Amino acid sequence: MNRMLIAAGNWKMHKTIEEASAYAEAFLARMREFHGLEVVICPPFTALPVLRDRLYRTPVRLGAQNVHWEVQGAFTGEISARMLQELGCRYVIVGHSERRHIFRETSEEVGRKVKTLCSFRLSxxxxxxxxxxxxxxxxxxEVVQEQLLQGIVHLTPEEAQSLVIAYEPVWAIGTGRASTPQDAEEVIRFIREELASRFGQEVASG
Structure with missing residues (x-):
């Protein structure tokens, strides 16, 4: 199986609508530098409509930084998969370390989000x-296994085909410690083994 390479940019809580639009225009002018990659931009929610228009008919995909697992309801400050789908998103980040550690998001909640996204054909x-x-x-x-298995617990093998796993070495963020390619490869190999045991080698190799 040919493995698709993905480069996703998480803008976090940066860039106003005007700044996001200007940055996207400059970024698109340099797209030739990203040949062979699926490029994803995940801006703040406020910039999604303008970037949907800016990225229309370009190879850059639009993503979001979070989602709620319910389709609708009394969840102040949240956003649903249906809303993100309507805004043109293809990808949605879930389980980011800042969500887990600052907002106390649990792996069980992340798993519910993953299932909802797949049901709306969002990756x-x-x-x-x-x-x-x-x-x-x-x-x-132990930690990676718990986060991974809770994240995929509700998925069928077919749904898992659209899943992207991002290894985030939290220990190397702002600590002065650097993660080497060997560090990442060791964990990624372990993740693929876990995926293969649950969904089969085809999904794990994707």
């Missing part, structure tokens, strides 16, 4: 990764 970008204290305690596999 979840499921983030998994360990903190510095967890890594130093030798719990890398």
């Amino acid at each position: 979840p970008i499921l983030c998994v990764g360990e903190t510095l204290s967890e890594r130093e305690a030798g719990k890398t596999r």
Whole structure:
């Protein structure tokens, strides 16, 4: 199977609508530098409508930074998969370390989000990764396995085909420690083994 390479940019809480529009225009002028990649931009929610128009008929895909697992309801401040679909999103980040550690989002909640996204034919970008204290305690596999398995627990093999796993070495963010390619490859290999045991080698190799 030919593995699709994805480069996704998470803009977090940066860029106004005007700034996002200007940046997207400059970015599109340099798209030749990203040949062979599926490029995804995940701006703040407020910039999604203008970027949907800017990215129309371009190879750049639009993504969102979060979603609620319910389709609608009394959930102040949240956004649904249906709303993101209507805004032209193809991808949605879930389980980001900032959501897990700042907003206390649980792996069980992440799993519900993943299932909802797949039901709307949106591709979840499921983030998994360990903190510095967890890594130093030798719990890398334990933590990643829990986050991964809870994230995919509700999926069928067919739904898992649209899933993107992003290994996020939280221990290397703002700590002065650097993650080497070997560090990442070891965890990614473990993730593929877990996916293969649940969904088969075809899904794990995708």
